[in-house]
Amino acid sequence: MEKIPDITSDTLDKLRKLDINSVYQLAIQSPSELALEINDVYFDVESAARLIGNTRKILIENKILSKEFSTGDDLLEKRNKISRYSTGSSHFDAFLNGGFETQSITEIAGEFGSGKSQICHTLCAAAITLMKNDGLDANDNGCSTQRAPESIIFIDTENTFRADRVYQIAEQKNLDPKDILKRIYHCNVYSSEQLELLINDLPKSIEQYNTRLVIVDSIISLHRAEFSGRGTLAERQQRLGKMLNKLRRYADI
Incomplete structure (x- = not known):
């Protein structure tokens, strides 16, 4: 998770205390629930959404997740797999x-x-x-x-x-x-x-x-x-x- 853009060591420590230890676990979190669980005045829903968005970008770049906007032929290829x-x-x-x-x-x-x-x-x-x-x-x-x-x-x-x-x-x-x-x-x-x-x-x-x-x-x-x-x-x-x-x-x- 250290490779996630703009993530701080303090945020990493708080995520690990919540037993969130991988990009997979972080990518599927809800921003509102994550902000509530971290319970930090400097980490609001917007910050959580930005962090989760950066995490999902890593999975998209590695072709684990689909792009935010995909063409029809990309979706067809995914369906065929x-x-x-x-x-x-x-x-x-x-x-x-x-x-x-x-x-x-x-x-x-x-x-x-x-x-x-x-x-x-x-x-x-x-x-x-x-x-x-x-x-x-x-x-x-x-x-x-x-x-x-x-x-x-x-x-x-x-x-x-x-x-x-x-x-x-x-x-x-x-x-x-x-x-x-x-x-x-x-x-x-x-x-x-x-x-x-x-x-x-x-x-x-x-x-x-x-x-x-x-x-x-x-x-x-x-x-x-x-x-x-x-x-x-x-x-x-x-x-x-x-x-x-x-x-x-x-x-x-």
Whole structure:
């Protein structure tokens, strides 16, 4: 982060105290939230927006993010590079034009018992086959550095994840179930506040575990249970909207 234009050592120290340690984590921050967390009279929303803007420019220069204004052919090239994760069903994949898109959010909706969690379990096994297992990444000198194998984060708010079910699905597909389970990082969540904190800190976990797919099953159940009645609807929707907006920003990078 030292290479970010106009960043001071004092700001760097404050960012690290907030556990923001990379350009990726900084680029997806909200200016208003960052200014509030730093809590410095000399670091207002405008300063935060300028800092985040400079950070995003670095990612744009390295072709990790799209330019602020892109031509149609640039966007077409980006679309053509998007890969898809299979659902495990050829018919379902055909319905989704090849499977679940990367760099996007996909919502699975349906009645209780309709198979939403089953799709998530199947996706865990199928998606791993498209991920790298060598954990190698090129550094600035063109040399390879060791990273964790690409992985999946499974955020579980309804206690639906079953490792034995993923094991069975992997065996049915002639995959190595133990390798797949080692690369799934599961977290049980018990309250809406815990879920919001987890989503807020998700970039750190994504970098730590070299994650390529995040599954949340489900994102609305805790808020639906805790914010009942029409009087709490506005707050519930606002808090859900904030989480979805953060997930959208994470997916963009």
